[in-house]
Amino acid sequence: MLVNADFHIHSCFSMASSKDMLIKNIAPKSKLKGLGILGTGDGLHPKWLDILEESTTYLGDGIYSTNNMDFVITTEIEGKNKIHHLIIIPNIDVARELSQKLPSKNKNVDGRPKTQLNGVEILELVRQYDCLIGPAHAFTPWTGMYKSFDSIYDCYEKKVDFVELGLSADTNMADIVGELKDFTFLSNSDAHSPWPHRLGREFNQMELKDISFSSIKYAIKHSNIKANYGLVPNLGKYHMTACTKCFKLVEPEIARKNKMKCECGGRIKKGVDYRISEISDFNEAKHPDFRPPYVHLMPLAELISTVYDKGVTTKTVQNIWQNLIDKFGNEINVLIDVDLNDIIKIDLKIGEAIKSFRNNTIDIVPGGGGKYGEIKFDSLIKEEKKPHVVTLDNF
Known part of the structure; x- marks a missing residue:
């Protein structure tokens, strides 16, 4: 069966998340979106796990259901060097035990726990519990794995189960990085509110034998993703190199020359587009045979x-x-x-x-520095809203 799945969201217990991120709100909105499976997010937070048990019916093999919406336990962990990792967990019992084992000072406070474990240590811990793991929004400049490492194996040493692309990248961008040819790509929303323009804004269409953790695990490990759906990368708020204060787009060589400081006094953040070019092996994407289409x-x-x-x-x-x-x-x-x-x-x-x-x-004013890009359809394009990019000639 074909199922639309979004594995990365956050609950009301995560910092900067809506207080309305409760199962009673998330489930009906997800159905209106067209999703079939949703990750719970924050699956190591004890109070959120209590709410999940109270709000859903356990169907077996890792699936919790309410209002005709099925959930699988997921969490995001912030590890050493502020790198974020996405974990898909077999069931609530495993989540509770894993939460107790994870060394973290804030796991009972923030839905996204922080730990000083590095990627290797987190992988070893969650693999003991048959979890799936991969880097969350792998290329983003603040918390993505590639902001600190030039190779995924420098972070984890072993092959992880997937790579989450994030809102500022797609398959065509990621597949110019040669080492990723063997990895399944996931596209997830990272939603912090239950609005349908947040839930499922990126999702995966998967071929599943049935609705179960086992089937999800098999599909990810055997690359049974039939399509990735998500934003045009230009719309992502970290796609281009830009100032985090005035959001002016800046050519990377200018940013480096000026020590990542903007003329306005703000800090310039390296964009996903440029970061991928730094670690790329090809000038254009070389998709492996199993790679599904990415639909914008x-x-x-x-x-x-x-x-x-x-x-x-x-x-x-x-x-x-x-x-x-x-x-x-x-x-x-x-x-x-x-x-x-x-x-x-x-x-x-x-x-x-x-x-x-x-x-x-469509015409896009690209995003960067923490500001989402903007869509300009043919009849609405206005020349004065084209982005101003700082170059050597006008810095």
Whole structure:
């Protein structure tokens, strides 16, 4: 069976997460998104595990269900050098034991526990419990594995189960790094709120024998990912090298020359695009035979917001979003599968915007320095909103 899965979210116990990140809110929103399996996130936090047990029914083999939505236990761990690791855990009993074993001072406070264990030590610990592990948002400049290491094996020494690409990268970017040719790529949302424009903004379409931890493990280890879906990398907030204060895009050589300091006084952060070029082995992607397509999409509410120039949570945007969901079942159907003519009958502008995404005829103001990129559809492109990039000539 084909299932849409998002393995990386956070609960209400994670720093900077919405207090509404509770199962009673997450489950129905995930169904409206079109997801079939969702990672619980924060799977080492004792109180979150209590809520999971109280809010769901255990179906066996690692699957917890409520409101026709299935969950698997997952967590993100911040290890040595602030590197983040994504863990998929067999069940709650294992999660509780693993939580006790993990040396961490904040695991009962923050949903994302911090530890001074390095990648090798974290891998050895979680493998004792049959968990799956890989670097979370591997290329991001603050907490990605490649911000500290030039090779994934320098971090873990052994082959991990997957590499999570993050919002600022896709398959075409990652597959210019030769050592990643043997790894399964995952695309997950890292959602901190239950809005459908956060949940499942990136997800994986997987071939599963059934809904179970065992099947998820088999699919990841045997590369049974049929498609990765996610943002155009330019939209990611760390895609380009940019200032974290004024968000001005800066050519990497200028950033280095000025010791990563912007003329405004802010700090410049190396972009994912440039970091990948530093560790690349090829000029263009060399996909292994098992690599599935990477399909670019944008959360429907954000797309509507862009078209109508309204806030994503405004009544106007939410009413249009709800109308489309009521008509076509879920958001993923609208973005990917529904006939464009049927969407145009309901809303011409939205139909044309989705068509632009499907045809790859969109214009993007790239993101960087912590600011998301912006979509400019053909009819909305304004020259004055093109990004200003600092170069040798204008710094």
